[in-house]
Amino acid sequence: MTTDDKKHAGDSILEKPVSRRDLLRLAGVGGAGLLLGASGVGAIFGAKGSTALGAAKPSSEDQIDFYGKHQAGITTPPQDFLMFASFDLTTNSIDDVRKLFKSWTEASAAMAKGVMIGEVNDNPNLPPTDTGEAAGLNPSKTTITFGVGPSFFDARFGLASKRPAVLADLPAFGGDELREEWCGGDIGVQVSANDMQIAFHAIRNLARIARGKAVLRWTQEGFQRTGGADSAGATPRNLMGFKDGTGNPDTKDEAVMNEVVWAQSGDGTPWMAGGSYMIVRRIRIRVEVWDRSTLGDQEATFGRHRDSGAPIGSKKEFDPVDLSRKDGKGKPLIPVNSHVALARGNGSVKILRRSYSYSSGMDNRTGQFDAGLLFICYNRDTRKQFIPMQQKLGQMDALNEYIVHNGSAVFACFPGVREGGYIGDTLL
Amino acid sequence: MKTKLAAVMLASAVVFAGCGSNNNGADQAKEASTNTEQSASKVENWDEITGQYRDFALDQTDKLVAETDKFVQAVKSGDVETAKSLYAPTRMYYERIEPIAEALGDLDPNIDARENDVEEKDWRGFHRIEQSLWVNNTTAGAEDYASQLLDDTKTLRALIETVEVEPSLLVTGAVELLNEVSSSKVTGEEERYSHTDLYDFAANVEGARKIYELLKAELNKQDAELEGQIGTSFDNLEQALATYKSGDGYVSYTDLKEEDTKKLSQLLDALAEPLSQMGTILGA
Ligand code: HEM
Numbered sequence: 001m002t003t004d005d006k007k008h009a010g011d012s013i014l015e016k017p018v019s020r021r022d023l024l025r026l027a028g029v030g031g032a033g034l035l036l037g038a039s040g041v042g043a044i045f046g047a048k049g050s051t052a053l054g055a056a057k058p059s060s061e062d063q064i065d066f067y068g069k070h071q072a073g074i075t076t077p078p079q080d081f082l083m084f085a086s087f088d089l090t091t092n093s094i095d096d097v098r099k100l101f102k103s104w105t106e107a108s109a110a111m112a113k114g115v116m117i118g119e120v121n122d123n124p125n126l127p128p129t130d131t132g133e134a135a136g137l138n139p140s141k142t143t144i145t146f147g148v149g150p151s152f153f154d155a156r157f158g159l160a161s162k163r164p165a166v167l168a169d170l171p172a173f174g175g176d177e178l179r180e181e182w183c184g185g186d187i188g189v190q191v192s193a194n195d196m197q198i199a200f201h202a203i204r205n206l207a208r209i210a211r212g213k214a215v216l217r218w219t220q221e222g223f224q225r226t227g228g229a230d231s232a233g234a235t236p237r238n239l240m241g242f243k244d245g246t247g248n249p250d251t252k253d254e255a256v257m258n259e260v261v262w263a264q265s266g267d268g269t270p271w272m273a274g275g276s277y278m279i280v281r282r283i284r285i286r287v288e289v290w291d292r293s294t295l296g297d298q299e300a301t302f303g304r305h306r307d308s309g310a311p312i313g314s315k316k317e318f319d320p321v322d323l324s325r326k327d328g329k330g331k332p333l334i335p336v337n338s339h340v341a342l343a344r345g346n347g348s349v350k351i352l353r354r355s356y357s358y359s360s361g362m363d364n365r366t367g368q369f370d371a372g373l374l375f376i377c378y379n380r381d382t383r384k385q386f387i388p389m390q391q392k393l394g395q396m397d398a399l400n401e402y403i404v405h406n407g408s409a410v411f412a413c414f415p416g417v418r419e420g421g422y423i424g425d426t427l428l
Numbered sequence: 429m430k431t432k433l434a435a436v437m438l439a440s441a442v443v444f445a446g447c448g449s450n451n452n453g454a455d456q457a458k459e460a461s462t463n464t465e466q467s468a469s470k471v472e473n474w475d476e477i478t479g480q481y482r483d484f485a486l487d488q489t490d491k492l493v494a495e496t497d498k499f500v501q502a503v504k505s506g507d508v509e510t511a512k513s514l515y516a517p518t519r520m521y522y523e524r525i526e527p528i529a530e531a532l533g534d535l536d537p538n539i540d541a542r543e544n545d546v547e548e549k550d551w552r553g554f555h556r557i558e559q560s561l562w563v564n565n566t567t568a569g570a571e572d573y574a575s576q577l578l579d580d581t582k583t584l585r586a587l588i589e590t591v592e593v594e595p596s597l598l599v600t601g602a603v604e605l606l607n608e609v610s611s612s613k614v615t616g617e618e619e620r621y622s623h624t625d626l627y628d629f630a631a632n633v634e635g636a637r638k639i640y641e642l643l644k645a646e647l648n649k650q651d652a653e654l655e656g657q658i659g660t661s662f663d664n665l666e667q668a669l670a671t672y673k674s675g676d677g678y679v680s681y682t683d684l685k686e687e688d689t690k691k692l693s694q695l696l697d698a699l700a701e702p703l704s705q706m707g708t709i710l711g712a
Contacts, residue, residue, distance in 0.1 A: 090694070090698065123707070125596065125599070125707035125708075125710040125711070126704075126705065126707040126708065127704045127705075127707075208701065211697050211698045211700075211701035211702075212657060212660075212661055212698035212699075212701065212702065213698075215694045215697075215698075
C-alpha cells in the first residue's frame with residue numbers, strides 16, 4: 001500500500017459526512033475500525049478494491065454536484081436509468097411546502113454525493129433515517145431535478161400571481177389517449193442515475209420525507225442501454241430500434257442552451273431565470289404492430305436509416321438533414337410526413353429531449369407489452385417550442401400509427417440551488 | 429409468570445407477520461431484548477404510563493370476553509342474523525390491543541387467523557365462524573369453534589394479567605397497529621367474507637391513539653413539533669374515517685372505491701411515519 005493510499009483511507013473515515021461506502025467499510029471492520037488504523041482499514045477494503053465496487057477512492061467523476069447555477073439532470077448527459085415521480089401536495093400550508101423543499105434539498109444533496117440521508121441511522125429504538133438500499137454504493141452520477149406543475153399555482157398557496165405564463169396545462173393533441181393515472185401533479189421529480197436501485201432509493205426516500213405533506217401521484221421507471229453495454233457512448237436506440245437523440249442541440253454550447261433550454265430573466269418570470277420547462281409524455285409504442293412493418297416502412301416513418309441513424313439517402317448518423325433532397329422521381333428522400341421532417345420543420349425551433357424507454361409489464365386487456373418511451377424534454381418556452389411541434393406531430397406524424405400518448409405532465413423546473421439555499425427558494 | 433412483553437413484541441413482528449406460525453418466538457425474543465434494555469432513560473414516570481396502558485388492555489379484554497360470550501351464544505343458538513350483527517363490533521376489542529395478543533404465543537392465530545394462515549386442521553377463531561356465517565349463511569358446524577373462541581379469549585384475559593408492559597411495547601405497538609391496517613385492512617383482506625374491515629381499521633387506529641395519548645405529555649416535552657404532527661395526522665385520518673360511518677358501525681368495504689382506499693392509505697402512511705419516530709423518547 002502506498003503512502004497516498006494510506007493517507008486516503010485515513011482521511012475518508014474522518015471526513016464528514018461519511019460516505020455510504022465508508023460506512024460499509026466501517027461496518028465491515030466493526031467498532032474497532034478506527035483502532036485498526038489507516039492501514040488496517042485500507043487493507044480490508046483493498047481486498048475488495050479491484051472488484052465490482054470499483055476504485056477505493058470515491059471518484060469525483062461518478063458524482064454530479066446537486067448545487068449549481070442550473071439544476072443538474074437537464075443538460076447532464078443522460079445516465080443509464082431514470083425514475084420519474086409526480087407528487088401531489090396534501091398540505092395547504094406554504095410553510096409546510098417550504099419545509100418539505102428544504103428537507104428534500106438536504107436529502108438530495110446527500111444522495112448526489114452518495115452519503116446516507118440524515119443522522120439517525122444507528123439507534124435501535126428508531127427506524128433509520130435512510131432506508132439503506134444504497135449504502136456502500138458509489139454516487140453513480142445521481143441527479144435529482146425538481147419542478148412544479150400548473151396546479152401548484154392554484155388557490156391553495158396564494159401563488160397564482162407567480163405562475164409563469166409558459167406553465168399551463170397542455171392543449172389536447174391529435175392522437176392523445178391520456179389516462180388520468182399517468183397525468184399531472186403538483187411537483188415533478190426526475191431522478192437519473194447509472195444504477196436503478198439508487199434511482200429508486202432516491203424517490204422512495206423523497207416520498208418518505210414527504211409523508212404528511214405530499215403523496216405520490218404517479219411514477220414511471222425508465223432505462224436505456226447502459227454505459228457498460230456501450231462504453232463508446234454512441235447514441236442509444238429506443239425500443240423501435242432507432243438511434244434516438246441524434247438531432248438534439250449541443251448541450252455544451254452555452255449560447256444554444258440559453259436560446260433553447262434556460263428561461264432567461266427577461267422572459268417574464270424572474271424567479272425562473274436559469275430554470276427550464278419540462279414536458280413529460282408517457283408514450284406507449286405498439287411494439288407488436290411495429291415489429292411486423294417492413295424495414296422500408298420503418299425508415300420512412302422516421303426519415304432516417306435504422307442501422308446507421310443517417311438521414312435517408314445519407315451515409316453517416318450526423319450527416320446534415322436536407323429535407324429538399326429528392327429521389328429520381330422527384331419525391332423527397334425524407335418523406336414529408338416522417339417524424340424527423342415534421343419535428344425539424346425549418347430547423348428554427350428546437351427542444352432538448354431526454355427520454356428513456358419504459359417497460360411496465362403487460363397490458364392485461366390485450367396480452368401485449370405496455371412498453372414505450374417516457375418522453376421528457378426541456379425547453380425555454382413551451383408555447384413556442386413543444387406545443388407547436390407536437391401539434392404538427394399529433395396531426396400528421398407517420399409515427400402515430402405505432403404510438404399512443406397516454407400520460408402527460410408539465411413542470412417549471414427551478415433554477416439551480418446555491419449551497420445554503422433550497423429548491424424553489426426564488427419562488428417561495 | 430411474568431412475560432417481558434417489550435422483547436416479545438419485537439419478535440412478534442417477524443414471527444407472526446400475517447401467517448400466525450410462532451414456533452421460534454422465544455429465541456427471537458431473547459435476541460430482541462438486548463436491543464431494548466437501555467430504553468426508558470428519558471422518561472421518569474414510565475411506571476405510571478405503562479400501568480395505565482395495562483389497565484386499558486385489561487379493560488378491553490374484559491369487554492372482549494363479555495361480548496364474545498354474547499356472540500358465541502348467538503352462534504350456538506343458530507341465530508345467524510344476531511351473530512352477524514355482533515361479529516364486527518366484538519372484534520374491535522381485540523383489534524385495539526392486537527399487538528399484545530400477538531405477542532402471547534398461539535393465541536393470536538387461534539383467535540384471529542384467516543383461512544390459509546394456518547393449516548386447515550388448526551384453523552379456528554373469528555374468521556372460521558365468519559366464513560360459516562357469510563359464505564354458508566349458517567351457524568351449523570360453527571358451534572365448536574364458538575366454544576373454543578370463548579375459551580381462547582378467556583385465556584387471553586388471564587395472560588394479560590401476567591404481562592409486564594415495557595416502554596418499548598408502547599412505542600413499537602402503536603406503529604404495529606397501523607401496520608396491521610395498512611397490510612390487511614385497507615386492502616380488504618382481513619374480513620374477506622363479511623367485508624367489515626373498516627371496524628378493524630377504526631379499532632386499530634383507536635388502539636394506536638390510546639398509546640399516543642399516554643405518551644403525549646412526555647413526547648411534547650422532548651419534541652413538541654413531532655407530537656403536534658402526530659396529533660394532526662391522527663385527526664386527519666379519523667376525520668376521513670368518520671365519513672364512512674353508518675349507524676353505530678361502518679359501511680362495507682365493498683362500498684369503497686379505489687380513490688377512497690387510496691386516500692385512507694395515504695393518510696395512514698402520513699400518520700405512521702411520524703408515529704414511528706416516537707422512539708425518540710426512549711433515548712438512543
Ligand atoms: C414514442 C415516441 C417517439 C419516438 C419513438 C421518437 C423517436 C425519434 C427518433 C428515432 C428521432 C431521430 C433521431 C434523433 O434526432 O433523435 C427523433 C427525432 C426527433 N424527435 Fe422524436 N420520437 C418520439 C416522440 C417525439 C415527440 C413527442 C416529440 C416532440 C413533440 C419529438 C421530437 C423530436 C425532435 C425535435 C427530433 C429531432 C428532429 C431533428 O431536428 O432532426 N419526438 N425522434
